Amino acid sequence: xSVLNGKKILLGVSGGIAAYKTASLVRLFIKAGAHVQxxxxxxxxxxxxxxxxxxxxxxxxxSSFFNQDxxxxxxxxxxDLALWADLMLIAPATSNxxxxxxxxxxxxxxxxxxxxxxxxxxxxxxxxLDMYKHPSVLASFNALKSFGNIMIPxxxxxxxxxxxxxxxxxxxxxxxxxxEADLESKLPLxxxxxxxTAGPTYxxxxxxxxxxxxxxxxxxxxxxxxxxxxxAQVILVAGPTHYKAKNNLVEVIGVVSxxxxxxxxxxxxxxxxxxxxxxxxxDYRPKVVATQKIKKAAxxxxxxxxxxxxxxxxxxxxxxxxxLIGFALETENEIENAKLKIQKKNxxxxxxxxxxDEGAGFKKExxxxxxxxxxxxxxxxxxxxxxxxxxxxLNKVVSHFAKL
Ligand code: CTP
Numbered sequence: 001x002s003v004l005n006g007k008k009i010l011l012g013v014s015g016g017i018a019a020y021k022t023a024s025l026v027r028l029f030i031k032a033g034a035h036v037q038x039x040x041x042x043x044x045x046x047x048x049x050x051x052x053x054x055x056x057x058x059x060x061x062x063s064s065f066f067n068q069d070x071x072x073x074x075x076x077x078x079x080d081l082a083l084w085a086d087l088m089l090i091a092p093a094t095s096n097x098x099x100x101x102x103x104x105x106x107x108x109x110x111x112x113x114x115x116x117x118x119x120x121x122x123x124x125x126x127x128x129l130d131m132y133k134h135p136s137v138l139a140s141f142n143a144l145k146s147f148g149n150i151m152i153p154x155x156x157x158x159x160x161x162x163x164x165x166x167x168x169x170x171x172x173x174x175x176x177x178x179x180e181a182d183l184e185s186k187l188p189l190x191x192x193x194x195x196x197t198a199g200p201t202y203x204x205x206x207x208x209x210x211x212x213x214x215x216x217x218x219x220x221x222x223x224x225x226x227x228x229x230x231x232a233q234v235i236l237v238a239g240p241t242h243y244k245a246k247n248n249l250v251e252v253i254g255v256v257s258x259x260x261x262x263x264x265x266x267x268x269x270x271x272x273x274x275x276x277x278x279x280x281x282x283d284y285r286p287k288v289v290a291t292q293k294i295k296k297a298a299x300x301x302x303x304x305x306x307x308x309x310x311x312x313x314x315x316x317x318x319x320x321x322x323x324l325i326g327f328a329l330e331t332e333n334e335i336e337n338a339k340l341k342i343q344k345k346n347x348x349x350x351x352x353x354x355x356x357d358e359g360a361g362f363k364k365e366x367x368x369x370x371x372x373x374x375x376x377x378x379x380x381x382x383x384x385x386x387x388x389x390x391x392x393x394l395n396k397v398v399s400h401f402a403k404l
Contacts, residue, residue: 001228001247003183004176005033010085010117012110013053015043017160018092018126018169022048025091025172026056032176037081039063039110041097065109078109082116089179090114091152092126092169095137102143122182124152124175129165152178187231188398194232195268195275196224197311199239201258203285205303206294215280217241219327219367222390223276224250230394235272237264239279258282258308265311269322274397276325277312284308316346323400325349325393331356338372349373349396351389359383371396 009029013022022038029036036057040050042064050061062081067074082088090097090110097110101123106112114121123144131137132154141151152175156166170178184190198220202210221243224236228247236245236252239261245252255261258281269275284305294301312326326347328338331354338352350372353360357368360383367389371379381392 001249002032002034003180003187004029007034007183008084008086009034009036010081010088010113010119011036011038011053011057012041012088012090012093012097012114013038013044013048014041014090014092014094014097014110015045015047016092016094016126016169017047019044019047021169021172022091023052023056025175026053028172028176030056030058032180035059037062037084039081039113041108041110043094043096062109065112076109078113079116082113083118085117085119087119087179087183088114088117088121089124089175090121091124091175093123095125095127095131095134095140098123098125098137098140098144101149102140121147121149122152122179123149124169125154125167126169127154127167128159128161129163129167132165132167150182184231187229188401189227189394190231192232192274192397192401193235193272194224194227194397195235195237195265195272196220196227197237197239197261197265197277197279197281198224199241199243200280201239201261201282201308202256203258203282203308204256204289205286206290206292208293211282211285211305212240213280213282215239215241217243218365219386219390220276220278221245222386223278223393224252226387226390226394227397230398232274235268237261237268237279239281258285258311262309262311262314265315269315269318272322273401274323274325275315275319276393277315278327279311280329281311282308310345312347313345319346323348323397325351325396327351327353329353329355335370335372335378338370339376342372342374342376347374348400351393357383 013019037059038053038061040063054061062076100111152170155168157168158164199217200213200215202212204210224234225247227234228249234250287304287306324347328341330337334354338350342350352370359366360368367386368383369381
């Protein structure tokens with residue numbers, strides 16, 4: 001999945017011949033799953049029509065401070081547009097627009113919006129080879145870089161003037177690749193490996209029956225997707241569940257029993273930076289698994305159970321630098337029980353679910369958790385979707401690494 005997926009992109013098009021390439025650029029953004037709004041300078045409309053870009057971006061194109069076609073002249077709010085964006089790209093960026101950006105000359109909607117933008121701003125220059133090397137243009141590049149804007153360098157090749165050299169706007173595919181590489185390199189969990197357990201485990205009674213529980217696996221899958229979105233390499237060890245990882249950077253290893261989950265976790269744990277145990281592992285399993293289907297005979301029937309291994313506690317016992325997070329599902333004395341689990345399992349953080357909280361627990365879309373850290377700092381959270389709880393948990397992981 002592209003790092004651009006779900007991103008809100010504001011594309012500023014200024015008036016150069018390369019503007020015709022923005023049709024492909026918008027298509028590639030949409031294909032990558034981004035949301036796109038386009039702002040055009042008046043001059044750019046001579047090179048590509050607003051209708052083309054609004055059709056491809058699936059959004060109205062903005063080009064003036066107010067909508068002239070509208071009798072009541074509705075103001076195009078450049079501040080709202082700028083704040084909407086996760087990322088602004090000016091492509092093609094002509095020498096005229098670049099120079100206005102450096103001096104704050106906001107005589108068009110594009111530059112006014114640029115001046116209001118708080119998001120990262122990229123610019124892809126496009127001009128003739130001598131212009132591209134002119135000291136005044138180089139001064140604009142340097143000024144914009146000093147503002148923290150990121151330049152996507154022009155490419156070499158045939159130019160509209162008939163000359164050949166450096167100055168062509170980077171090809172749309174290369175602009176996309178540049179943005180993806182830059183955004184990926186800045187993801188907060190880039191280079192980190194995370195092991196996550198999810199779902200229930202099934203403990204066989206005989207070839208057709210098992211002991212299991214109602215865990216859907218959603219919390220673990222949401223954690224895995226969010227961790228991958230933040231750049232982590234994720235190994236998700238999942239018991240039986242119908243969930244699929246949305247982010248294809250998540251490696252899912254399917255297991256059935258607690259013992260299988262234990263084995264896989266121990267295979268990977270030594271190489272990971274973080275482990276999060278979100279699985280509802282069966283605490284007991286039948287001592288003997290019948291090789292044939294058990295026939296009904298006596299009126300009463302009992303199965304002797306034995307304890308499964310506590311995966312989380314076993315990881316806590318061997319952990320070195322790994323940041324270890326566990327869950328606790330409690331029905332009474334929640335905080336005290338959770339604190340005991342932190343100590344017993346040698347955890348860095350516990351995510352406490354209380355079944356007393358409405359909206360929390362198995363087969364629910366929402367969860368209400370309380371974080372308790374190693375120093376027993378208690379942080380109750382609001383009732384939220386499991387996706388948002390996953391974001392909160394991973395924020396804890398990000399701030400742990402930020403403190404190191
Ligand atoms: N866990 C585990 N392996 C087990 C049991 C639990 O890894 N065999 C993990 C769960 O994934 C969870 C945490 O331990 O992160 C807490 O599980 P929970 O069932 O709440 O607590 P237990 O330690 O099993 O204790 P109890 O059932 O007595 O509350």
